[in-house]
Amino acid sequence: MNYQNSLVVTLLIICVVPNRSVAESSVAQRGHPIKQESFGQTKDGKNVELYTITNSHGVEVRAINYGGIVVSLRVPDKNGKLDDVVLGFDKLDGYLDKSPYFGAIVGRYGNRIANGKFTLDGKEYSLAKNNGPNALHGGLKGFDKAIWAAEPFQNNQGKGVVFTYTSKDGEEGYPGNLKVKVTYTLTDKNELIFDYQATTDKATPVNLTEHSYFNLAGEGTGDVLKHELMLNADRFTPVDKTLIPTGELRAVKGTPFDFRTPIAVGARIDDNYEQLAFGGGYDHNFVINRKTGDLQLAARVYEPTSGRVMEVYTTEPGVQFYSGNFLDGTITGKQGHVYKRRYALCLETQHFPDSPNHPEFPSTILRPGQTLHSRTIYKFSAQK
Numbered sequence: 526m527n528y529q530n531s532l533v534v535t536l537l538i539i540c541v542v543p544n545r546s547v548a549e550s551s552v553a554q555r556g557h558p559i560k561q562e563s564f565g566q567t568k569d570g571k572n573v574e575l576y577t578i579t580n581s582h583g584v585e586v587r588a589i590n591y592g593g594i595v596v597s598l599r600v601p602d603k604n605g606k607l608d609d610v611v612l613g614f615d616k617l618d619g620y621l622d623k624s625p626y627f628g629a630i631v632g633r634y635g636n637r638i639a640n641g642k643f644t645l646d647g648k649e650y651s652l653a654k655n656n657g658p659n660a661l662h663g664g665l666k667g668f669d670k671a672i673w674a675a676e677p678f679q680n681n682q683g684k685g686v687v688f689t690y691t692s693k694d695g696e697e698g699y700p701g702n703l704k705v706k707v708t709y710t711l712t713d714k715n716e717l718i719f720d721y722q723a724t725t726d727k728a729t730p731v732n733l734t735e736h737s738y739f740n741l742a743g744e745g746t747g748d749v750l751k752h753e754l755m756l757n758a759d760r761f762t763p764v765d766k767t768l769i770p771t772g773e774l775r776a777v778k779g780t781p782f783d784f785r786t787p788i789a790v791g792a793r794i795d796d797n798y799e800q801l802a803f804g805g806g807y808d809h810n811f812v813i814n815r816k817t818g819d820l821q822l823a824a825r826v827y828e829p830t831s832g833r834v835m836e837v838y839t840t841e842p843g844v845q846f847y848s849g850n851f852l853d854g855t856i857t858g859k860q861g862h863v864y865k866r867r868y869a870l871c872l873e874t875q876h877f878p879d880s881p882n883h884p885e886f887p888s889t890i891l892r893p894g895q896t897l898h899s900r901t902i903y904k905f906s907a908q909k
């Protein structure tokens with residue numbers, strides 16, 4: 526075959542073989558255990574794919590390229606029994622209709638921006654107010670509702686999926702074309718690693734997080750009040766009644782916010798303390814104790830009946846501990862489970878809420894020429 530003919534044949538093969546088969550076959554050739562299948566279609570007809578990643582201990586993560594959502598996460602209890610420890614839905618429709626960010630990547634700015642406004646380099650920007658007077662979690666159509674490109678991989682560290690998305694200049698009111706890459710890696714040490722990377726062509730605030738709702742006894746089994754929590758934080762950022770930080774970094778000592786030694790989530794959740802009234806429980810950013818920007822243990826959760834333990838390590842300066850206060854029984858999730866108040870907790874690693882309006886907080890501004898790097902690890906184990 527001459528050069529021209531072989532080029533035609535190659536082009537024909539590339540055109541005829543659909544993308545998914547290419548991905549599947551190359552993955553199979555390398556003995557790659559990542560399974561890819563359809564998870565349905567969005568209302569405007571876009572295909573959503575489901576990726577199932579399993580490690581050598583049977584830990585299984587299922588994630589979709591709609592919002593990068595972790596739709597299930599099965600980890601062993603003290604007897605080796607696997608259960609799904611994250612809230613969510615069996616089908617895509619649930620995520621499209623009314624999901625409170627279950628399992629999603631949140632951006633461009635995770636958490637709240639006061640009055641949906643910030644000023645950057647002398648220019649004022651306005652965002653949709655989708656949470657009372659404030660902007661929350663990237664706007665009306667944040668990264669949690671975007672279709673991401675997805676590429677399964679395997680490397681020395683583990684296996685997973687690389688999700689990429691370009692958020693256009695002006696999308697949801699934010700400046701600059703922002704290229705985002707989030708790599709999910711499942712390791713044989715039962716770690717689920719999120720590596721975030723982003724670049725921009727105009728200065729913009731960026732605050733990316735992962736919004737899984739955990740119940741280590743198994744999703745839908747009850748509330749998380751008996752989960753024992755340790756937060757490696759001497760201080761937290763108190764908020765006003767709309768959950769915007771006042772700017773104070775308050776010592777947790779002597780308050781119901783002191784989780785420096787493990788204590789049940791429910792032990793003080795209904796104490797008469799104004800900050801708990803504002804959040805309807807815990808819904809606050811904790812300032813992680815750290816000396817360097819390296820990975821740091823931020824939180825440890827232990828669930829006594831199953832023995833499951835989750836540790837959260839991060840390079841981020843803060844973690845939002847949300848005790849699922851707004852779950853109110855109106856969402857029916859997986860297997861018909863009704864998700865009631867405090868049926869889950871979130872540990873959203875992040876920069877502090879409303880940082881664009883608080884110059885004294887660690888900066889969330891990404892500028893052209895810079896690359897944002899951030900890493901968070903959920904590490905699972907069990908103790909008898």
Ligand code: BGC
Binds near residue numbers: 847
């Ligand atoms: C917020 C909560 C909110 C939840 C779901 C959390 O990050 O702090 O107030 O209800 O996300 O949107």
